[in-house]
Amino acid sequence: MTISNLTVRDNMLVVTWTDESCTQFPPIWLRDNCPSGLHPDTQERLLDLLSVEEEPILTAANQDGDVAVLAYEDGHVSQMPISLMNAHRPGQRAFDAAKQPEIFWRADLGAEGIPRHAATPILADDEALQSWMQETAKYGLAIVHDVEDHVGAGVELAERIGFLRKTNFGTTFEVINKPDPNNLAYTSIALPLHTDLPNQEVPPGYQFLHCLANEATGGGSIFADGFAMAGDLRNEDPEAFRLLCETPIPFRFHDKDADIRVHHPVIDLAADGSLREIRYNAHIAAIFDMPADIMPAFYKAYRAYMAKTRDPKYRLTLKLKAGEMVVFDNRRVLHGREAFDPSTGFRHLHGCYVDRGEFFSRLRLLSPSQD
């Protein structure tokens, strides 16, 4: 995009672009981002902002090829790249390769609709890594197949993205169920849909569950898109949605080694109103403590979301095979497990997390179009 006109009006630089859109740039912003005060490679800010007047006066603005030449009353002259001004128009967020358009899904996606990627190319090739990560970001869910048959193989794939998130449960975790009557009651029960560790200030981002064995009868994995359920609730019952966005509830995990608590709403929105996070885990939701006058309405809203997690419309079931690894955004996609019969066979999953920060960072580094 290039400039068709630039002018100074009421001490604002007014730029009209060739598509006839128009942008106002305050002089203090122009001085703060003058290339003479930015590191040429990293754009790290070197200028001391307090060395500039609070309201610099722009006296002249002229285009000279790729730059706008800006003259100030105090004698400073900036060579302002037009590309920088175009990429950073006030009120508009700069391009970010980490922001993938989300595709909400429901049960009708079908297990066959889940993005599938082979392990070997991901390990060897940055394009395959990027493609897998982009689809995982869009759906919040993907399967990697042909993962090698050892405990470190899933971790190796996760570490292609970034380092692992450590929690009070360690850096990796095992879900093992041997045919052993002593453990039967504990290991065979169904796990309702939930997100992991909503009691953390920031719950783990992407979760990796590598299946090494799944020979027992039952034991299917269940997933539901928490954003799709929240989006539908937003349409069906805006007041319930609002309460789930605005009412912090207590979450707590407590054992002899940890007592980790947070207050947070079930649904978290980004500044632009888009969905950012779901925290839903009925077992570690602690005793609600909102004021009594909103409590009955909050419970109705909470139950409405809970009912969606039971609704077959949203629940996608698949049985992981040995050599498959499921990857999902733990802050968006709820996961659970069907009951199974541990006397019928061995079941072994190996899990770990990589946080959104590391995931997004890798997506940016893999995108050559990034500045």
Next chain:
Amino acid sequence: MTISNLTVRDNMLVVTWTDESCTQFPPIWLRDNCPSGLHPDTQERLLDLLSVEEEPILTAANQDGDVAVLAYEDGHVSQMPISLMNAHRPGQRAFDAAKQPEIFWRADLGAEGIPRHAATPILADDEALQSWMQETAKYGLAIVHDVEDHVGAGVELAERIGFLRKTNFGTTFEVINKPDPNNLAYTSIALPLHTDLPNQEVPPGYQFLHCLANEATGGGSIFADGFAMAGDLRNEDPEAFRLLCETPIPFRFHDKDADIRVHHPVIDLAADGSLREIRYNAHIAAIFDMPADIMPAFYKAYRAYMAKTRDPKYRLTLKLKAGEMVVFDNRRVLHGREAFDPSTGFRHLHGCYVDRGEFFSRLRLLSPSQD
């Protein structure tokens, strides 16, 4: 606290306590937290909330010793511990040993006013550990003295609290400056006050800087209480304070291995309006992108906070000695460094972080009064 009266009014349980305060408990909350549906030890929720009616009807309430006996229209009867009802009154947050009363400080605290604790008792004794942590939480700043003279000694103290926070810079980091002319330009410059890694979704919590050598001329450490500066700005210029609380700005760190970005306000408040976090780092604040119409006012607010970081009223300078470790809440207390002359001696700090989640968890476990 015990009950002087309990009654059912408009399908609310109305409790009058012996101090004449009065609390309303909605029946859905009472059913959700009925002890028959909570794990007796962990208070983990076992009840399926959807198995209860949306609006249970309370038909009778009577005190029986330590419990309120609550009868419902559907036949359910709860034995509700009065202590639980007292500890979890709707609209009131439960006691939390991690919440230490903050003591805001300014330069007049003096280096001698910083809490000081000896290393050996912290390693050996939970009471000394708790005392150190409580003071560190209150002031956001403390010094540990008589730390052993090896690189792992500071880490060992940090790990008394919890596991280390890993970042794109690793799990620990070195600040080493040898008398070497090749490095002089890089290593001797002053570092203005800042918080570390505000470009992370959650910046590191508590920072530990163990001083192994500090023989150069200059090189004093500077600290300022970001909450005290924000609190003063709140009084002096409420509109500037509001803009710093409500306007997300972009932060970014970018090198060949990472491109980590976030939008976040400079000041973050808790739900009750108290200060929760300061993010301030002029070098990795990226190009501001708020709408042009609020930009000039935002810059004024941002400069007002920046000016406070330069104001001697807030800046506490001390020169760490070998064997001392400074500990500070990186999400509250800003840190910096005076220029120094690397030709005059060796300077070596070893650093790491432990996040607030692990810190607060340890404080709770150390408090026998916790439920």
